[in-house]
Amino acid sequence: MRKLNTIISTLTFNLWINCVFIIPILFLSNASKADINPWVVNSMYDPQKWDTSGPYTATPWLHPPTFIPDQGWGIFSGNWRTTGAVTGSWGGYRDKLLERWGVSVTSAYLGQFSANPAGGVKQGASWRGDIGTAIFFDLERLVGWKRGYFTASFSYKHGTDTLSRVYIKNLFPVQLASGDDDGAARLVHLAFGQQLFDNNAEFVIGRIIAGEDFASLRLACTSLNQAICANPIAGAQSISFPVYPFATWGARFKLQPGKAWYAQAGAYIVNQNFRDPDFHGVKFSIPDGSGPLILGEFGYITGIYRGKKGLPGKYKFGGYYDGERLEELKTGDKVRGTWGIYAMGEQMLFSEGDGYIEGLSSFLALSFAPENRNKVTFMAAGGLSYKGLIPSRSGDALAFVAASGLFSNDLPRDTGQNGELLPKQDYELLLELNYRIQIAPWIFFEPDVQVIINPDGRSNIDDALVIGFALGVVL
Numbered sequence: 001m002r003k004l005n006t007i008i009s010t011l012t013f014n015l016w017i018n019c020v021f022i023i024p025i026l027f028l029s030n031a032s033k034a035d036i037n038p039w040v041v042n043s044m045y046d047p048q049k050w051d052t053s054g055p056y057t058a059t060p061w062l063h064p065p066t067f068i069p070d071q072g073w074g075i076f077s078g079n080w081r082t083t084g085a086v087t088g089s090w091g092g093y094r095d096k097l098l099e100r101w102g103v104s105v106t107s108a109y110l111g112q113f114s115a116n117p118a119g120g121v122k123q124g125a126s127w128r129g130d131i132g133t134a135i136f137f138d139l140e141r142l143v144g145w146k147r148g149y150f151t152a153s154f155s156y157k158h159g160t161d162t163l164s165r166v167y168i169k170n171l172f173p174v175q176l177a178s179g180d181d182d183g184a185a186r187l188v189h190l191a192f193g194q195q196l197f198d199n200n201a202e203f204v205i206g207r208i209i210a211g212e213d214f215a216s217l218r219l220a221c222t223s224l225n226q227a228i229c230a231n232p233i234a235g236a237q238s239i240s241f242p243v244y245p246f247a248t249w250g251a252r253f254k255l256q257p258g259k260a261w262y263a264q265a266g267a268y269i270v271n272q273n274f275r276d277p278d279f280h281g282v283k284f285s286i287p288d289g290s291g292p293l294i295l296g297e298f299g300y301i302t303g304i305y306r307g308k309k310g311l312p313g314k315y316k317f318g319g320y321y322d323g324e325r326l327e328e329l330k331t332g333d334k335v336r337g338t339w340g341i342y343a344m345g346e347q348m349l350f351s352e353g354d355g356y357i358e359g360l361s362s363f364l365a366l367s368f369a370p371e372n373r374n375k376v377t378f379m380a381a382g383g384l385s386y387k388g389l390i391p392s393r394s395g396d397a398l399a400f401v402a403a404s405g406l407f408s409n410d411l412p413r414d415t416g417q418n419g420e421l422l423p424k425q426d427y428e429l430l431l432e433l434n435y436r437i438q439i440a441p442w443i444f445f446e447p448d449v450q451v452i453i454n455p456d457g458r459s460n461i462d463d464a465l466v467i468g469f470a471l472g473v474v475l
Contacts, residue, residue: 003447047157058254058262061212062149062193064104065474067417070443075442084441090419102141107133107475112175112224112468114448119464120455128176130245134189147195155245158183168464170239170455171376171428172227175468179288184277184371188245205251207281210268211236211243213252214295214318219346219363222385222399222468223432224448232381233367234339237405238374240270240293245436247281248274250293260283261299267295275319291323291336303348304356312356313347326373327408340369358388366473371408378406383432395438403430407457425457446470 030403045164066187071079081082089095098104110132115125134153139145162177164170187350191206204213211231221229227237235241237427242248249266271290273279297318303310319341328335344365351359364382381403407425414422 008023033250046273046454058256059149059193059204059213061189061209062136062151062191062204064098065106067098067104067106068442069099071272078202080442081440083282085159086381086442087475100141102134102138104138105133105355106136108130109471109475110176114175114468116163116168116464117122119452120170121461121464122167124161124163124167125131126160126163126167126175128162129157129176130176131156131158131190132245147199149193149195151189151190151191152187154186155188155207156183156185157245160455163466168452168455168462168466169461170452170472171457172225172403172430172452174225174450174452174466177226182277184280185275186245187282188247188281190247200257201253201255203253204250206249208250208252208265208268209242209244209245209247210250210293210295211241213254213264213266214297214320215316215344215365215367217314217316217344217346217363217365219361219383219385220365220381220401222383222436223401224401224434224446225401225403225430225432225450227405228381228383228403228430228432230342232344232379233340233342233364234369234374234376234392235320235322235342235367237376237379238369239326240272240274241294241322242268242270242274246275249284249286260301262301263296263298265296266294268295270322289325289326293322293324295320295322309354311348311351313345315343315345315347317343329372329375329412333410335373338370338373340367340374342367344359349363350386358394360384371410374408375411376405377408380404393438398400399432399434399436401430401432404428405457421457426459427454428457429453439445442474444470444472446472 007167012313034146040249053433055308066084067105069089071083073091074083074086075429077088079088109129111129112128113127116123125385131155132155134151137150139150141196141311163175164173164177187209188193190203191208193204194200216230217232220232223229231243236243248270249269250268252264254262254264254454256262269290270293271287272393295318297316303312305312305314319339321337321339323337326335326338332358342365346361348356348359348361362384367379369377383399383401385397385399387397389398404427404429411425413424416422431451432448434446436444438444449467452464452466454463
């Protein structure tokens with residue numbers, strides 16, 4: 001591996017710098033157990049007081065994230081250690097809006113800095129940020145529509161040139177990346193959900209995101225690499241697989257008659273240009289070449305997740321068919337359709353107590369897609385994370401993630417600037433280590449180190465070291 005000694009030396013130096021910087025932050029505040037990134041995980045909230053969906057809702061993104069009532073004006077009221085948002089309860093108006101009318105408004109900011117001091121095509125640094133806002137309606141409280149829900153959300157991404165696209169030129173995006181380096185505002189969700197059969201099933205329709213419901217792992221988002229969080233499958237690297245913030249017209253039906261298993265199916269209209277930032281998420285027509293993305297998934301639930309004592313775990317098996325117009329890799333002919341399968345799971349391995357909150361957890365994801373129409377034909381990703389590793393810091397988490405994507409043998413050989421044949425694409429390997437510091441319920445800071453081996457599967461691109469951090473704030 002090229003420049004490996006340089007990478008190791010630089011990595012050692014930056015780990016030392018990070019330690020010097022992190023240690024004072026660790027003891028700034030008492031531990032917090034809040035998850036403050038509403039776009040990744042929806043934590044438990046009190047269903048008796050704040051929502052009628054129940055604590056284990058079928059569709060977390062359709063409901064408000066964790067909300068702490070009675071917080072005045074948040075940090076402006078002196079509640080910076082305990083408030084769940086910068087602006088708190090808006091002096092009580094936010095509490096009344098949710099409790100009386102079932103309406104919740106939430107905003108959050110997630111920013112990522114990344115730099116590659118070694119490797120890639122050239123060295124550089126980049127800051128990418130995402131400001132997200134969502135409004136949630138519990139229609140039962142609002143208009144008496146039992147078990148009905150509606151949400152609309154918006155996103156604005158900003159920042160400099162994406163590190164992976166401009167400087168490293170690798171496959172797995174090392175930071176927030178959505179093809180809009182100049183910044184773009186988007187409509188994201190515009191969705192209605194209806195729970196059926198005494199909350200044993202749910203139907204959702206509208207502008208929705210396949211990746212928020214299918215092939216998704218909560219623990220995969222211990223990674224800041226956007227190829228791993230939250231859909232670590234080959235299909236997300238090859239086809240028009242919708243992930244946040246790219247919503248499309250779609251519908252999904254989920255059946256969960258008990259706490260041990262569920263089954264779901266969904267259909268979405270996709271095309272190769274649905275991510276175009278110039279459309280701002282409001283191009284509702286169906287362009288030529290579009291087709292249905294049809295998915296099915298079966299899940300098995302263990303431990304406390306199913307209401308019994310025991311280490312929690314979730315296991316998922318699924319597949320998809322993409323019916324859009326594609327290109328045969330070997331011939332360049334226009335064709336219709338491809339498919340893929342996946343198996344994944346997340347499991348707590350050790351718990352420090354009966355609460356199953358602090359301890360060691362793991363995840364693993366394997367996926368396959370045929371090489372004739374998919375750039376990445378096989379992907380494997382996995383990781384370990386420990387929440388509460390440092391005493392008195394129960395909200396913090398240390399994580400290690402590894403992932404590899406295998407390129408299709410049918411990919412044609414690219415040519416360089418002088419017409420020479422470039423090396424054949426083989427595989428790309430990611431190694432990542434980070435530590436999430438939950439400073440308070442409304443803010444976290446997460447230093448991160450990534451090593452990209454064989455970027456874009458090409459032997460002529462130097463292995464890259466990436467250092468950076470993420471900052472998340474609930475507004």
